[in-house]
Amino acid sequence: MSVRRTTRAAGTGPRITFIGAGSTVFAKNLLGDILSCPALSHSRICLYDIDPQRLRVSETVARRIAATLRATGTIETTTDLSRALDGADFAINMIQVGGYKPCTVTDFEVPNRYGLRQTIADTLGIGGIMRGLRTIPVLLDMARAMERLCPDVLHLNYVNPMAMNCWALNRATRIRTIGLCHSVQGTAAELAADIDVPVEEIDYQVAGINHMAFYLRFRRKGTGEDLYPLIRKVGQDGRMPPHNRVRYDVLRRLGYFVTESSEHFAEYVPWYIKNGRGELIERFSIPLDEYPRRCELQIRDWQNLERELQDPDRPLAVVRSHEYGADIINAVRTGEPAVIYGNVMNEGGLIENLPAECCVEVPVLVDGNGLQPVRIGRLPPQLAALMQTNINVQGLAVEAALTGRREHVYHAALLDPHTAAELDPDQIHALVDDLLRAHGDWIPAALRDTTGA
Incomplete structure (x- = not known):
């Protein structure tokens, strides 16, 4: 066990554990959000990661943020999960099981050999399925540790594939888990810029599933003016940014604007990425293999970023982000209400025309x-029908992860919209076999067993 503790003052604030705190930039944003809240400035922060070097960088950044904000309380770092979770009031999860190398590389390279191209591969598609299969068991182990060490913790999950992970956690553990994403508020700001209306003047309502939720209402505050006509005009005039062409096309065909980016959405449906159809890729500006490129850039920039974040002579700006984590913790602790968008189970028919057991x-x-x-009630039927195509895949991947039945991995892949549009059943079966074999020990042994498959 490795533990380092820095005490600033005898704090009585909430104990907030960051799981995967070596994601320094993301941890920096959330730490700044939390410690800038007066009611949370004396929080007891515990940073946990399995990578000691990245953890040291995050510790340095956390100390600088606390000093900048004159926050009191404690900052602790550890590479021992039990120590990190012991007595936690809130746990913020930001891990990536298998990392960029080897696992994300495998999720792209193996399908590429079959002519199956992806953009992000972290939510759905064959890459999202594999990411879920290697991530869910790790999250379940963490949740079981929480059941022993902090059973009343509120678990804020930022880990993808969001819907699969939250579905599995809520089905298989007693830990309260909410999944958090920034696509709702991020896209609202993009749309506000597109129609030249300040985002602070906009009132919206969103519902659906993660990365496939839609703005059911987009209005001007005070007057109630429907702003959808302005959004549609942007699409009709072709004034949308090139990276948003897929989403504006979906608006034209389904009548509502989707929350997640075009590069994500393009691989959740069978329409935009097709082998041998380069004109589609060009017309809709779809960035194939986008996530590996981002990862390579982040790796190249990491050393410079590490130096900048740790340089005591370089000013460290602490600016409130648009993440929901701090708002949730502050609202629970103070009772001051906040409305956020979260991923939860569809208990009691929050969305009536989606399955009761989905996220x-x-x-x-x-x-x-x-x-x-x-x-929410009922979604427009075309939106619910589209979401169901993704929910089918999510549910089968969760079933595979929780039961260890390999056949459900095939089922999930066979029903995945993009995979099924590109490959025949024999190819899909072979691709699943190749991916499970290539991932090796990152995938549970039961799912790697070909007996009876």
Whole structure:
């Protein structure tokens, strides 16, 4: 066990554990958000990661943030998960099982040999399925540790594939888990810029599933003016940014704007990425193999970023981000209400025309009583039908992860919209075999067993 502790003052604030704190930039943003809240400035922060070098960088950044904000309380770092979770009130999860290398590289390279191209591969598609299969067991082990060490913890999950992970956690453990993403508020800001209306003047309602939720309402505050006509005009005039062409095309065909980016959405449907159809890729500006490129850039920039973040002579700007984590913790601790968008189980029919057992993304009221998801009712039928194509894959991947039945991995891949549009059943079966074999010990042994498959 490796533990280092820095005490600033005898704090009585909440104990907040960062799991995967070596994601320094993301941890920096959340730490700044949390410690800038007066009611949370004396929080007891514990940073946990399996990589000691990255953990040291995050510790340095955390100390600088605390000093900049004159926050009191404690900052602790550890490479021991039990120590990190012991007594935690809130756990913020930001891990990536298998990392860029070897696992993300495998998720792209093996399908590429079959002519199956992807853009991000972290949510759905064959890459999202594999990411879920290697991530869910790790999250379940963490949740079981929480059940022993901090059973009342509120688990804030930022780990993809979001819907699969939250579905499995809520089905198989007693830990309260909410999945958090920034696509809702991020896209709202993009749309505001597209129609030249300040985002602070916009009121919206969103519902669906993670990365496939839609703006059901997009209005001007105060007057109630429907702003959708302005959004549609941007699409009709072709004034949208090139990277948003897929989403504006979906708006034209389905009548509503989707929350997640075009590069993500393009691989959730069978329409935009097709082998031998280069004109589609060009017309919709689809960045194939985008995630590996981003990872390579981040790796190249890491050493410079590490030096900048640790340089005591370089000013460290602490700016409030648009993540929901701090808002949730502050609302629970103070009772001051906040409305966020979160991924929760569809209990009680939050969305009536989606399955009761799936994970949905809806508005959530948070206050001293905890999380209170908002009931939406029925979605427009075309939106619910589209979401169901993704929910089918999510549910089968979760079933495979929880039961260890390899046949459900094949089922998930066979029903995946993009994979099925490109490959025949024999190819899909062979691709699953190749991926499970290539991932090796990153995948549970039961799913690698070909007996009876």
